[in-house]
Amino acid sequence: MDRRALAIAVTDILLRHLPQSATEEAAAAVVADLIPLLESAGEQGQEPEDRRLVIITVMGKNHSGIVHAFSEVLAEYGVDIVDINQTLVHGNFAMMVIVDLAGARTDFQGLKAALKKRGEEVHVQVYCQYEDIMRAVNRI
């Protein structure tokens, strides 16, 4: 059921219990208000359980092809990129990628090993950590 259909179903229930005088316009307004509400609820509801966020940090001397080297590994294993950020720190390359392991064709150890190996090939350091550590240190 998509969000609009869900909103209409919810409104139907409301209408059955509302006074008969409620108009179709009023119902449409209720649907319009419900959609954003359900959307945000859906996003919050998706967060825990099935998501297994992993933070990959790549650091080293800047040269071409680093981003490609790692996005290739991630694509190969069907790992979903949630957020990606790349910068230069004191002239050195630094890339931070947040990925979701849910639905990937590998587990944490497998991904870590593949990324470390690729890191050696392109001469950069790779760190791979479950997101829990970032949350523990940076969020109250």
Next chain:
Amino acid sequence: MTYTRREILQTLRMTELEHFDIRTVTMGINLLDCGHDDPAEAGRRIYAKLTRLAAALPSTVTQVADDLGIRVANRRIAISPVALVHTRPEPSSYVAMAGQIDRAAGEMGFDFVGGYSALVHAGFTDADRALIASMPETLSSTERLCSSVNAGSSRTGLNMDAVRMVAAMLKETALRTKDRGSIGCAKFVVFANAVEDNPFMAGAFHGTALPEVVIHVGVSGPGVVCQAIRRAGPCDLRELENVIKQTAFKITRVGDLIGRLVADRLGVPFGIVDLSLAPTPELGDSVGEVLEAMGLERTGACGTTAALALLTDAMKKGGAMAASAVGGLSGAFIPVSEDAAMIAAAREGALTLEKMEAMTAVCSVGLDMVAVPGDTSEDVLSGFIADELAIGVINHKTTAVRVIPAHGMKAGQSVSFGGLLGEAPIMEIRNLSCSGFVRRGGQIPAPITSLRN
């Protein structure tokens, strides 16, 4: 849900560059149900229970550490005070049990097990006497067993007979392990107000009020605190305290996370996080260096006690908010041989035993890993221990002494234990006689502050 570049890089800097590690994940195990009249049977029961409950700990800890990209330096076991495990109260009984504990620990890959202990702050049972009498043999014939005696408490006063017994025991242990720098003494600590959930060696034991099995975590991180202080620059003391508190908070959160995950995967309760700053001999992992980063020329300078007081208190304040349960010794350790800056300060004569004694009034434990000349008499050692424990008894804090009267060594020399135990410069000890006092024997009664109800 995402993180800024700064947050990710700062976290990585902490874990990768600043010697941050979780110092120990310690499993506490109740052994009170392993007693038997026949010490061999008691030993078999202990061996069976330890290997059943603790075998999965090392691999589980390694996996959790790997998932989070955090180093966990040690995996350890704390057991019920062995003097409370019923058997025939003879020294040989306890030596037999010790052999089984050491064997179990070795087979599972643990470096230390704590709890070869007796709690005698208000007097001895027959078992307590037998266990203490067995200590020289146990400490010299086993590798992994750590031992402790609680000789005083703020509620009961100070058992001076126990203090003298400990002093004699230390001399004998030093002699028996003289070929290895009297290392047997480095595995023993005498306490006032020992805590029941301390995850750190040598003083860990599994208190009688704790659950059957429990996971405790000891965090560390002097390197992280030191770098944070350096980055803060010449700020005032209130700001300095704030910097330490914030760092302690982060460190403790990691310890709490690791403890919860390990306990969860093993299906046992999570106990406490001990948020002590615990140094290692490695450069950049030193509490002395933290004190020097705060603005002292050397650890031991005037101002050292005040700086240490600020540090210990700020650690507690920051850490207490970060974990579901904080316990153990929580504060800052100042073991001389395990701390590069302390070793240097002691060698130069900047840090003396008297200054250290003052520091222990505000640190989390006491005179830790100090080596004194081998010819120090039993009575002087007794007085030395009694002074330290009296500070704890009167001030309602844990104090302890881990002293190595290094056999055949003189002040100015140094003794090396290797590994985490480090290298101890032999420090000058005041040799004036205190025999007339310590040989009176008996109990120093409980202080007036014990009447609190």
